[in-house]
Amino acid sequence: MTEFPEHVYVHVPLCVSKCGYCDFCSVVTSERLADTVVAALTVQASTLAPAGSCAHASTLYFGGGTPSVLGARLPRLVTAMRTVFGVAGEGAEVTVEANPDSMVPALAAALVPAGVTRVSLGVQSFDDSVLRVLGRPHDAGSAERAAGGVMATGALDLSIDLMCGVPGQDMRSWEESLVRAIDTGAAHVSVYPLTVEPGTPMDAQVLSGVLPAPDPDLAAEMMLTAERMLGAAGIVRYEVANFAVPGHESRHNSAYWTGRPYLAVGPAAHGMVAADDARLVGVSATAPAGAARLRYAYASDVQAWLDAPLAPPAEIEWLTADEAAREDAMLGLRLSAGIDPALASRAGVVGVLESLVGDGLLERADDRWRVTQRGWLLGNQVFGRVWAGE
Amino acid sequence: MTDPARIRNFSIIAHIDHGKSTLADRVLQLTHTIEDRDMVEQVLDSMDIERERGITIKSQAVRVLFTAADGIEYTFNLIDTPGHVDFTYEVSRSLAACEGVLLVVDAAQGVEAQTVANALMAMNANLEIIPVINKIDLPSADPERVRHEIEEALSIPADDAVLTSGKTGEGIREALQAVVDRVPAPIGDAGKPLKALIFDSYFDAYRGVVALIRVVDGSISAGTKIRMMATSTVTDVEEVGYRRPANVPVDELGVGEVGYLVTGLKDPSLVKVGDTVTLARHGSTEALPGYRDVKPMVYTGLFPIDGDQYPELRDALDRLRLNDPAIIYEPESSHALGFGFRCGFLGLLHMEIVKERLEREFDLDLLATAPSVEYRVTKTRGDVVTIHSPQDMPDAGSVDFMEEPYLKVTVLVPPEYVGAVMELTDGHRASFVNMQYLSNTTVDMHYEMPLSELIMDFFDQLKSRTKGYASLDYELIGYRRSELVKLDVLLAGKPVDALSFIVHRDKAYARGKMLTEKLREIIPRQMFEVPIQAAIGGRIIARETVRAMRKDVIAKCYGGDISRKRKLLEKQKKGKKRMKNLGTVEVPQEAFMAILKVDD
Ligand SMILES: Nc1nc2c(ncn2[C@@H]2O[C@H](COP(=O)(O)OP(=O)(O)OP(=O)(O)O)[C@@H](O)[C@H]2O)c(=O)[nH]1
Ligand code: SF4
Numbered sequence A: 001m002t003e004f005p006e007h008v009y010v011h012v013p014l015c016v017s018k019c020g021y022c023d024f025c026s027v028v029t030s031e032r033l034a035d036t037v038v039a040a041l042t043v044q045a046s047t048l049a050p051a052g053s054c055a056h057a058s059t060l061y062f063g064g065g066t067p068s069v070l071g072a073r074l075p076r077l078v079t080a081m082r083t084v085f086g087v088a089g090e091g092a093e094v095t096v097e098a099n100p101d102s103m104v105p106a107l108a109a110a111l112v113p114a115g116v117t118r119v120s121l122g123v124q125s126f127d128d129s130v131l132r133v134l135g136r137p138h139d140a141g142s143a144e145r146a147a148g149g150v151m152a153t154g155a156l157d158l159s160i161d162l163m164c165g166v167p168g169q170d171m172r173s174w175e176e177s178l179v180r181a182i183d184t185g186a187a188h189v190s191v192y193p194l195t196v197e198p199g200t201p202m203d204a205q206v207l208s209g210v211l212p213a214p215d216p217d218l219a220a221e222m223m224l225t226a227e228r229m230l231g232a233a234g235i236v237r238y239e240v241a242n243f244a245v246p247g248h249e250s251r252h253n254s255a256y257w258t259g260r261p262y263l264a265v266g267p268a269a270h271g272m273v274a275a276d277d278a279r280l281v282g283v284s285a286t287a288p289a290g291a292a293r294l295r296y297a298y299a300s301d302v303q304a305w306l307d308a309p310l311a312p313p314a315e316i317e318w319l320t321a322d323e324a325a326r327e328d329a330m331l332g333l334r335l336s337a338g339i340d341p342a343l344a345s346r347a348g349v350v351g352v353l354e355s356l357v358g359d360g361l362l363e364r365a366d367d368r369w370r371v372t373q374r375g376w377l378l379g380n381q382v383f384g385r386v387w388a389g390e
Numbered sequence B: 001m002t003d004p005a006r007i008r009n010f011s012i013i014a015h016i017d018h019g020k021s022t023l024a025d026r027v028l029q030l031t032h033t034i035e036d037r038d039m040v041e042q043v044l045d046s047m048d049i050e051r052e053r054g055i056t057i058k059s060q061a062v063r064v065l066f067t068a069a070d071g072i073e074y075t076f077n078l079i080d081t082p083g084h085v086d087f088t089y090e091v092s093r094s095l096a097a098c099e100g101v102l103l104v105v106d107a108a109q110g111v112e113a114q115t116v117a118n119a120l121m122a123m124n125a126n127l128e129i130i131p132v133i134n135k136i137d138l139p140s141a142d143p144e145r146v147r148h149e150i151e152e153a154l155s156i157p158a159d160d161a162v163l164t165s166g167k168t169g170e171g172i173r174e175a176l177q178a179v180v181d182r183v184p185a186p187i188g189d190a191g192k193p194l195k196a197l198i199f200d201s202y203f204d205a206y207r208g209v210v211a212l213i214r215v216v217d218g219s220i221s222a223g224t225k226i227r228m229m230a231t232s233t234v235t236d237v238e239e240v241g242y243r244r245p246a247n248v249p250v251d252e253l254g255v256g257e258v259g260y261l262v263t264g265l266k267d268p269s270l271v272k273v274g275d276t277v278t279l280a281r282h283g284s285t286e287a288l289p290g291y292r293d294v295k296p297m298v299y300t301g302l303f304p305i306d307g308d309q310y311p312e313l314r315d316a317l318d319r320l321r322l323n324d325p326a327i328i329y330e331p332e333s334s335h336a337l338g339f340g341f342r343c344g345f346l347g348l349l350h351m352e353i354v355k356e357r358l359e360r361e362f363d364l365d366l367l368a369t370a371p372s373v374e375y376r377v378t379k380t381r382g383d384v385v386t387i388h389s390p391q392d393m394p395d396a397g398s399v400d401f402m403e404e405p406y407l408k409v410t411v412l413v414p415p416e417y418v419g420a421v422m423e424l425t426d427g428h429r430a431s432f433v434n435m436q437y438l439s440n441t442t443v444d445m446h447y448e449m450p451l452s453e454l455i456m457d458f459f460d461q462l463k464s465r466t467k468g469y470a471s472l473d474y475e476l477i478g479y480r481r482s483e484l485v486k487l488d489v490l491l492a493g494k495p496v497d498a499l500s501f502i503v504h505r506d507k508a509y510a511r512g513k514m515l516t517e518k519l520r521e522i523i524p525r526q527m528f529e530v531p532i533q534a535a536i537g538g539r540i541i542a543r544e545t546v547r548a549m550r551k552d553v554i555a556k557c558y559g560g561d562i563s564r565k566r567k568l569l570e571k572q573k574k575g576k577k578r579m580k581n582l583g584t585v586e587v588p589q590e591a592f593m594a595i596l597k598v599d600d
C-alpha cells in the first residue's frame, strides 16, 4: 500500500423531496430508510478501514443528497466515521452538507461535539420565486435561520451554495442573493451555473416551453458579478466555482483538484486511489499494464447499493501515468493557483497551454500557468483541451 | 432447370407505401418460402436503412413455388420494387427481367403519381399489368372509386382487378392465380448460345462481384466460361443459383430463369448492370437492349471528414455503384474540404441514402455539400460548358448566357388542395400548364418548373401544405435560359467554396439573407465572434453574426466525480469532431445543407 487515503467522501442519498433539476443520487427519505442507510454506510466504512488500521484521514466530507435529513442520526454517523477513519485532532476538516429546512439550530449545535468543522448549506438562492423554479423544499427565510444557527455555534465554518443562470432569475435577484449570502457571515461561497440535465423534470419543462432555457450570457454576467461582489467582501476565488475568505478554503475539495487519493463510502460515491491500492477498495481485478490510478464508484441505484453495501465498486476506470498527469493538469487549472511548469511538462501539455494563452484563456504568471478571467467562463474549453492533450 | 412454361416472372410495382413489400411478405408465407416463425414485416427490405425508414430502396428478386388451381406447381420469380420517385430507375431495371407486373394501388389513397409513372413504364415494356387494389381492410378503403381512377388515369381495364389486403392476407391467392393465368411464360431458345441480362449486382466481401441475371436464351452453370459483352470481361462462372431470398445454388439456370451468378471477379468495374452475358466461345453476337444510362438530377460534393479516407471513399463508390448503377462520380477538390467526389444522384433521397450507405457499409464519415443541378454555360466566345458545381462557374465577364434544366411536373392532389399547390408553385418559378380531374377526389395538375426549384424543399412543402395528400412525379424536358448568379458565403471573412450556390438573380437577395440567418442558427457559438456574409461577385448582400461564446462551464462537480466530468469533455470534443474545421470556424455538417431549408 502506497498511502492510506487521507480524504473520505461519504454519500447520504436521502432528501426530503426531489428538486426539479436534480440528477444526483438521492431518494426521498423515510425514518426506516434513514436507519438503513446509516447502518449500511457504517458497515461499508468499517470493512474499508478495519478498526485499528493505519487510517488517519484528515478530511471527511458528508455529501448528498441531504445529510442533514438524517437529523439526530447525523452526529452519530459522523462520530462513527471519524472513529473508523481515524479522524482526530486539531487539523481535521469534517464537512456536512445541509439543506436549510433540516439544518435546525439544535442540529447545528449537536454537530460540534461530533467533530464537524464545516457546514455547507444548500441555499441556492435567497429569492423565493427562484427557489420555486428550482423546486427546492425551503424558502429564503429558513435559509437565513439555518445560516444563523450554524454561525451561532461559534465553532462551525459556514459555506453557502448559490446557483445562477436559473430561468426567471434576473441580475437584481442574483445580486440580492449574493448580498444576503455575504451577510450571513459565511467564510465560503460556492457559485454554480445551473445546467439542465437531460431527463430531469426541469428538462421536460424547458422542452415543453413551460420554462425558458437558461441564458448562458446572463449566467456569464452573473458569474462575473459574483466574483466582483464576493471579492469586495474578502471572499476570493480559489477554484472555478469556489470562493473563500483566505484560510477557509475547503481542504477536502482541494484534494480532488490536486491528485490526492480519496476513499468513497455510499451509493454513487466516487473514489480515487493509486492503481496499486485497488485491493484496498475491493477491486480484485488486476490492474492492466501501465495503470497508475484507479477511479471507482459504487452502485448508483440506492436500493441496489443497500442490498449489497459490501459489493465491490460498480464502475471502475484505470488511468495510465500519462492520463493521470493530464488529469492532474486539467484539475489543477481549476484552482486560482494554477499549475506549476513541472506538472505541465510531466503531463505533456505545454504546447496546449501555450495555445490556450494565445486564445486568452490562460496566462503565465509567477512561474505558474493560470486561468484568466475569460478562461474561468470558458473553463470547458481549457479543461477539454488539456485533457485531450491537443 | 425449370420448364419455361411453368415459369412466371413479375414485379410488384406501386406508389410509395401502397403495400408492395407487405404483399410480398404474404406471398412468401403462402408459398412457404419463409416459415411463419421466421417472418418479420417487410422481410425483403433487408438493409438496415430500409427497415429504419420503412421504405424499399433496392429491388429484391426472390423465387417462390406456387401451386395453382390446376394443381400444377409454378416457379415464380417475383421482384419487390421501391416506390419512391428517386428509385424509378431501380423499377425499370426490374421490369426488364419480367413478363408482367402486379400494379398495386392503395384502396384508400387511390392512384398517385408513381402509380401512373410505374404503370406507364410497364406498358412501354409491353408487360402484362394486373391491377391489385390493396389494403381493402382499411375502414377508408374505397375499391370502387379506385377502380374508376385506375381506368381513368391509366386506361387500364380494372373490373377484374384483384382485391387484396397485405394485412389480413385476403386475396393473395387470387392475385397469384391471376399471375399464372395472365402473365405470359417467358419465351427463349434453349438451343441458342447463352444470352442473359445483368439486371442488378452487388459486391460480396468473400465472393467478389455477384450479378443477378435473367436468362433469355441458352443456359448457364458453374464452370461456364462467359463473356460480358459491353465490358468484354471473360471469366469462369463460380456458381449459379436463385434467391429465396438467401442464395440457393443450382446446377444450371435455363431459359426464362432469374437467379444469381458468382463471377469470382474482385474488380467492380468489370461488371456492368445492363450488360449481356454470353458464352466466351461461340457466344451470341447480339447484345440485349440493356438499359439507357440514367441522368442524375442533383449533384453534390461528398468529402471524407478525415481527409485520409479519400482512397477508401473511392473504393467504396466503385463497389456501391455495382449495387446502385445510378450513382455517378468524379473527383472534386475544395479549398475548404480537401479532396472528395462530385456525385450525381437521382434525387435528394437517393443522395441521402447513398451517403448513409457509404458511411455504414464502408465505415466512412462523410460530409455532403449543398446540392446543385447541372447548368449549361455559353461563353462569350461561343463555347458551351456544363457545370455541376458552383465552384466551376466561369467569371461573370466570360459568360454570354446560362441555361438550367426544366421539368415537367405532375401533381396528383384532392381538389380541395388545388389552391395550396398553386400558391407553392408560384413561389418556385413554376408555370402552370393544365389540370384535369381524374375523379371527384383526384386532380391531375401539370407544371413546368426549374429542377433547381424542385430540390429546394419543394417536396416537403408540398406534402405539408396538402396534409400529405399530394403526390409528385417529374421528368426532364430540357434546358432553358435563365438569369443565374453565383452566391458566395464568407465565414469570418473567408469565402467557403463548399457553401456557395447558383441561384436565379431575382431570388439571390432573399435566399442570401435567409441562408445567412439559417447559418447563424446552425453554427454554434465559438470562442470568437463569427461574421457570416453572403456575396455576389464580391458585393456583400447579407450579413449575420454568431456571437462569441461567453460561458462554457460544467456545473457542480459532485463528490469528486471526475470521471463524469472528463466524459462530458470527451463528448463535447467528439461533437466537435463531427464538425468541419474551416480555418478558425467549426461548422456542423448540416450547414452545408442549409440552403435546402431556405424557403420563401
Ligand atoms: N391496413 C393495411 N396496412 C397495410 C397493408 N399493406 C401494407 N400496409 C402498411 O402500409 C405501410 C407501407 O407498407 P409497405 O409494404 O412497406 O409499402 P411499400 O409499397 O413496400 O413501400 P415502398 O417500398 O417504400 O414503396 C406499412 O405501414 C404497412 O404496414 C394492408 O393491406 N392493410
Ligand atoms: S437537495 Fe440536492 S440532492 Fe436533494 S433533490 Fe435537491 S438537488 Fe437533489
Ligand SMILES: [Mg+2]
Pocket: B020, B021, B022, B045, B055, B056, B080, B081, B082, B083
Ligand atoms: Mg417496399
